[in-house]
Amino acid sequence: MEQIKVDYIDIGEDVSTVILEKNKEDLMNVKAGARILVDSDHFAFVYILEDTEHFYxxxxxxxxxxxxxxxxxxxxxxxxxxxxxxxLALVDFNEELAFLLDNIQGNGNYGEAFEKAVGAVFY
Known part of the structure; x- marks a missing residue:
């Protein structure tokens, strides 16, 4: 799975645009995976994209x-x-993030350090 770092989020009046570390022309044919995972070891939320052959x-x-x-x-x-x-629309992003945030709070399965880091920002 190719990893693509989000450089920053441009918050507009109605939408938020996720700016990637660099534009990825190979993402032109991807679709939103409609799911977010966590990388609790490296303190990241991970949104999945996919095409017919790869995941990103x-x-x-x-x-x-x-x-x-x-x-x-x-x-x-x-x-x-x-x-x-x-x-590219990141389908179900808010719903997936809300689910994870609810699940992470008070849940030691994600690791104490990750839970505390998420809590310091999101709760």
Whole structure:
């Protein structure tokens, strides 16, 4: 699975645009996987993208969590900018993140350090 780091989140009036560390022309034919996982060892939320042959992970690391929280609280739609002129809707992003945040709180299965880091920003 190719990992793609989120550089920052541009919060607009109605939508949030996820800016990738670099534009990925090979993502032009991907679709949203409609699920978020966690990488509790490296403190990241991971949104899954897929095409017919590969999976890709968009990594929302700690440096963008405050913007992630702001956009999530405003219930904004999330889009990933995959090229200069192309954005991909991150389907079910808010629902998936809300589910994970509910599940992480007080749950030692994610590791105490990750739980505390998430709590410091999101609760």
């Amino acid at each position: 992970s968009l990594r929302f690391e700690q440096d963008c969590w405050l913007a992630l929280l702001e956009a999530h609280q405003k219930e904004m739609a999330f889009f990933a900018e995959v090229s200069e002129n192309t954005r």
